[in-house]
Amino acid sequence: MPDPNSPDPVLDQLRAIVGPAWVMTAPGETVGYLEDWRRLYRGRTPAVVRPGNTDELSRVMAVCHCHGIAVVPQGGNTSMVGGAIPSDAGDQMVISLSRLNRVRAIDPVDMTMTVEAGVTLRAAQETASAHGGLLPLSIGSEGSAQIGGVLSTNAGGNNTVRYGNARDLVLGLEVVLADGQVWNGLRRLRKDNTGYCLRQLFVGAEGTLGIITAAVLKIVARPRETAVAFCAVASPEAALAVFARFQAHDPAAIQAFEYMSGLGVDLVLRLVEGTILPLAARADHYVLIELATPRPNAGLRQSLEDVLEAAMADGEVIDAAIAESEAQIRAIWRLREEHTESQKRAGASVKNDVSVPVSSVPALIRGATAACEALLPGILVAPFGHMGDGNIHFNLVQPPDMAAADFAALDHAIMDTVAEIVRTLDGSFSAEHGIGQLKTYMMADWRGGAELMMMQKVKQALDPAGLLNPGKVLPKS
Ligand code: FAD
Ligand code: MLT
Ligand code: ZN
Numbered sequence: 001m002p003d004p005n006s007p008d009p010v011l012d013q014l015r016a017i018v019g020p021a022w023v024m025t026a027p028g029e030t031v032g033y034l035e036d037w038r039r040l041y042r043g044r045t046p047a048v049v050r051p052g053n054t055d056e057l058s059r060v061m062a063v064c065h066c067h068g069i070a071v072v073p074q075g076g077n078t079s080m081v082g083g084a085i086p087s088d089a090g091d092q093m094v095i096s097l098s099r100l101n102r103v104r105a106i107d108p109v110d111m112t113m114t115v116e117a118g119v120t121l122r123a124a125q126e127t128a129s130a131h132g133g134l135l136p137l138s139i140g141s142e143g144s145a146q147i148g149g150v151l152s153t154n155a156g157g158n159n160t161v162r163y164g165n166a167r168d169l170v171l172g173l174e175v176v177l178a179d180g181q182v183w184n185g186l187r188r189l190r191k192d193n194t195g196y197c198l199r200q201l202f203v204g205a206e207g208t209l210g211i212i213t214a215a216v217l218k219i220v221a222r223p224r225e226t227a228v229a230f231c232a233v234a235s236p237e238a239a240l241a242v243f244a245r246f247q248a249h250d251p252a253a254i255q256a257f258e259y260m261s262g263l264g265v266d267l268v269l270r271l272v273e274g275t276i277l278p279l280a281a282r283a284d285h286y287v288l289i290e291l292a293t294p295r296p297n298a299g300l301r302q303s304l305e306d307v308l309e310a311a312m313a314d315g316e317v318i319d320a321a322i323a324e325s326e327a328q329i330r331a332i333w334r335l336r337e338e339h340t341e342s343q344k345r346a347g348a349s350v351k352n353d354v355s356v357p358v359s360s361v362p363a364l365i366r367g368a369t370a371a372c373e374a375l376l377p378g379i380l381v382a383p384f385g386h387m388g389d390g391n392i393h394f395n396l397v398q399p400p401d402m403a404a405a406d407f408a409a410l411d412h413a414i415m416d417t418v419a420e421i422v423r424t425l426d427g428s429f430s431a432e433h434g435i436g437q438l439k440t441y442m443m444a445d446w447r448g449g450a451e452l453m454m455m456q457k458v459k460q461a462l463d464p465a466g467l468l469n470p471g472k473v474l475p476k477s
Pocket of ligand 1: 037072073074075076077078079080083084097117138139140141144145146147148149150151152153154155156157158206207208210211212213340341432433436469472
């Protein structure tokens, strides 16, 4: 293992490839790369290496491969599961992709854009928008998260209900393999049945099979009309009934359908400055509905009113606010998007990024709430998220009078309690955040047998020396 404090032949080789300024070893320079967004993990590293292009990364990987040095790819470092943080042994090199930040091409006829891994999701969205299109992936961390990280976690987010997950937007990839070879699969083809679909192996692999350096992404037509409502609903069952109404009315117009608990919204209103409830009274359950269409004059506002009126008449919707301006749309979305920040401010929290069939969301909310309250009386149950995908962030916040460390020590007990409810509903213990290092302990139980065996064989084939993001995704065998 190279010692960061002394001249080192490996680090010198890396400096010769990327330039001395881009091999960072001083603690002041590396600290931001060694702790995750949730502050659950702190790692150590001999160096953070920041290549400037694919060729440099290829040569960096060849050196690391030759010396048996493990690497941890890192994008915006917003992983919810500690995926981009090295272990605390101090022998894993962090490879930051942030200097690969060019949009290489955008084609409004093919409706594609070719972007490098270190472009932030927001910058990619803005480029698509400047060319009259929409990159239809929206997540709370989009200002920091980078395309490489978003693809490597197969991020979901607010618009999955309409456009699918990140993997549904990828037509081509460029990847640096464990030994430094470059695979150029940057195809812009809508149809290409030529053997195994290799690009999808790397999407969602969390940096354990190769390092993504660029991608060809699909873009879609930009909405010309948008209508957004924030509604108090009578119950989780009523929230589902409202979703079913919009599905029956015009499924193609549903851009987002998000659920929020009363307690979660209370935390946002209390802890995030400038947020306001656009309704006369608080409720125990809310939904946010966004309709959108590229067709002009489609009458979405009227559709929204008609469906909500019928839902109100049947007692599903208690009260609703329909946004009258861009500013009101943003204010409504803040109530949803500030959930993560408000929960961070409220103390220790345990996140359960789970999914069930959409029809089972009410059973999930009720079952997991009861189970968590039985496990720890006083626990704050604040589920929210992408109801239209069956993906609920079943998040729990510490009781106010409990020490944060005592609550954090219960993380596995709480995660297992929620997971057991999810299992009875045929769901998944990780819907969109991935496995990282937080959930590897659950893999053998949930994905054991033939499934885990196939994953291990794929890993063995592409990374036989185990140098790519060790300790992530797969349990130790
Ligand atoms: P990082 O955190 O840097 O890395 C994530 C994983 O990908 C790590 O395993 C890393 O090793 C690997 N990796 C990074 N870059 C590469 C690369 N170029 N090649 C190979 N492997 C790589 N997720 C959702 O799905 N939906 C949401 O709605 C959502 N909201 C969020 C809101 C907030 C406030 C935060 C903090 C996170 C949220 N997330 C959400 C989590 C989500 O996984 C990330 O925000 C994003 O997808 C990760 O991108 P990143 O660039 O930060 O990746
Ligand atoms: C979100 O959708 O806002 C994030 O994925 C959720 C989280 O904080 O768990
Ligand atoms: Zn989410």
